[in-house]
Amino acid sequence: AQKVTQAQTEISVVEKEDVTLDCVYETRDTTYYLFWYKQPPSGELVFLIRRNSFDEQNEISGRYSWNFQKSTSSFNFTITASQVVDSAVYFCALSEARGVTSGSRLTFGEGTQLTVNP
Amino acid sequence: KAGVTQTPRYLIKTRGQQVTLSCSPISGHRSVSWYQQTPGQGLQFLFEYFSETQRNKGNFPGRFSGRQFSNSRSEMNVSTLELGDSALYLCASSTGQCTDTQYFGPGTRLTVL
Numbered sequence: 001a002q003k004v005t006q007a008q009t010e011i012s013v014v015e016k017e018d019v020t021l022d023c024v025y026e027t028r029d030t031t032y033y034l035f036w037y038k039q040p041p042s043g044e045l046v047f048l049i050r051r052n053s054f055d056e057q058n059e060i061s062g063r064y065s066w067n068f069q070k071s072t073s074s075f076n077f078t079i080t081a082s083q084v085v086d087s088a089v090y091f092c093a094l095s096e097a098r099g100v101t102s103g104s105r106l107t108f109g110e111g112t113q114l115t116v117n118p
Numbered sequence: 119k120a121g122v123t124q125t126p127r128y129l130i131k132t133r134g135q136q137v138t139l140s141c142s143p144i145s146g147h148r149s150v151s152w153y154q155q156t157p158g159q160g161l162q163f164l165f166e167y168f169s170e171t172q173r174n175k176g177n178f179p180g181r182f183s184g185r186q187f188s189n190s191r192s193e194m195n196v197s198t199l200e201l202g203d204s205a206l207y208l209c210a211s212s213t214g215q216c217t218d219t220q221y222f223g224p225g226t227r228l229t230v231l
Contacts, residue, residue, distance in 0.1 A: 027160065033217065035219070037222070042224065043206055043208075043225045043227070044208075044222055044223065044224040045208060045210075045222035046187070046222075047219055047220075047221055047222075049200060050219050052217070080225060083147040091161065093218075103175070104165065104212075104216040104217075104220075105149075105155070105174050105176065106149065106151075106161075106210075106219075106220060107162040107163070108160060108162075109160075110160050111160065111161075
């Protein structure tokens with residue numbers, strides 16, 4: 001069975017600080033996909049990034065960066081120079097590639113509530 | 119391109135009643151998945167529909183059911199509501215390839231009294 005763990009329940013930082021959100025996953029599959037979603041108070045889950053298990057390159061998108069390490073089964077997310085608008089719950093999720101007939105499902109971590117104070 | 123839409127956004131029901139939630143996927147997407155979000159259990163997968171067929175199912179009782187129409191719109195039904203069914207129900211759409219990203223709607227907030 002697959003599992004995603006986000007050990008940090010809540011993080012509070014001051015604006016302009018860098019913050020890293022941790023994500024550790026478990027899966028028996030060799031092919032899988034990892035995601036990060038952001039959930040603002042409005043409730044909608046906003047897609048941020050997707051990585052597949054064969055691509056361990058780190059990625060940077062503006063103030064966001066992601067560090068994927070298969071050796072430690074981690075997919076961490078860093079926000080540089082945080083802003084108040086970054087305040088939200090962030091979810092890490094895992095999807096196993098089971099084939100067309102089996103479809104897919106996302107297994108989510110517990111989420112990390114990030115509060116950025118002015 | 120319009121995003122995923124869900125109706126209604128808020129619902130209040132009493133125990134024992136039934137409820138139907140609706141989800142319209144992104145145009146061109148053929149897969150719709152449903153998730154339940156509660157403070158205690160987090161985000162949990164309910165089921166996925168693809169081409170009008172349930173393709174994947176989570177561990178929820180039979181009171182939770184769904185269907186998908188030929189235009190890919192999906193409905194989720196919960197019968198004999200219990201207090202524990204109070205949750206945010208999120209719908210996600212994708213092209214249907216198992217490797218694809220799921221895009222979520224704003225959710226329906228269901229309160230059972």
